[in-house]
Amino acid sequence: QQQVKQSPQSLIVQKGGISIINCAYENTAFDYFPWYQQFPGKGPALLIAIRPDVSEKKEGRFTISFNKSAKQFSLHIMDSQPGDSATYFCAASRGETSGSRLTFGEGTQLTVNP
Amino acid sequence: DAGITQSPRHKVTETGTPVTLRCHQTENHRYMYWYRQDPGHGLRLIHYSYGVKDTDKGEVSDGYSVSRSKTEDFLLTLESATSSQTSVYFCAISDLGQGSSGNTIYFGEGSWLTVV
Numbered sequence: 001q002q003q004v005k006q007s008p009q010s011l012i013v014q015k016g017g018i019s020i021i022n023c024a025y026e027n028t029a030f031d032y033f034p035w036y037q038q039f040p041g042k043g044p045a046l047l048i049a050i051r052p053d054v055s056e057k058k059e060g061r062f063t064i065s066f067n068k069s070a071k072q073f074s075l076h077i078m079d080s081q082p083g084d085s086a087t088y089f090c091a092a093s094r095g096e097t098s099g100s101r102l103t104f105g106e107g108t109q110l111t112v113n114p
Numbered sequence: 115d116a117g118i119t120q121s122p123r124h125k126v127t128e129t130g131t132p133v134t135l136r137c138h139q140t141e142n143h144r145y146m147y148w149y150r151q152d153p154g155h156g157l158r159l160i161h162y163s164y165g166v167k168d169t170d171k172g173e174v175s176d177g178y179s180v181s182r183s184k185t186e187d188f189l190l191t192l193e194s195a196t197s198s199q200t201s202v203y204f205c206a207i208s209d210l211g212q213g214s215s216g217n218t219i220y221f222g223e224g225s226w227l228t229v230v
Binding site (some may be wrong): 009089 | 118154155156157158159162172204206218219220221222223224
């Protein structure tokens with residue numbers, strides 16, 4: 001059972017454009033929503049994360065928008081660059097107790113054309 | 115980069131043989147995890163450890179076992195490898211539980227396993 005649904009599977013944007021990746025979750029107990037970036041041949045790395053008490057978090061060109069009522073959150077990459085070409089994963093987890101588990105989305109392969 | 119070393123990085127093995135993947139960390143982090151990554155499935159948790167000799171199952175634990183006899187080492191064993199276990203395996207570490215706000219989970223560079 002996939003508790004976090006991610007779309008699109010792949011995305012192609014032009015340099016300077018905006019990349020948008022969406023995720024939807026089912027479990028209303030989730031309270032931590034990170035995004036991971038993965039380059040080919042490498043492990044995923046934390047990019048940005050949000051908790052549901054805020055609707056938006058921005059770090060440089062990367063922004064998470066969070067809609068608690070719709071149970072959706074999205075990653076926006078402004079001024080997309082070829083170096084942003086990677087696979088992006090959203091994830092969600094609940095609580096801070098030991099053993100809390102991250103549930104990942106299926107991933108989005110982003111290609112930014114020069 | 116976080117001090118995580120996975121070995122072997124690439125392995126081809128035959129169906130029915132046992133396989134052990136090793137994860138070694140130099141960060142002294144309490145939590146260690148094994149994930150597998152497959153197209154269309156993202157990353158799925160196999161097993162995790164919250165201390166020496168303390169382990170628990172993840173969502174796809176069937177056919178896998180783990181051991182952690184030292185803080186720095188977490189071993190993943192495929193007891194009898196099957197073709198469905200062909201995957202990329204990632205070890206990860208964290209100082210706090212996965213869900214902790216602000217906690218960062220660091221991933222290793224992966225082990226590519228092919229079962230023929």
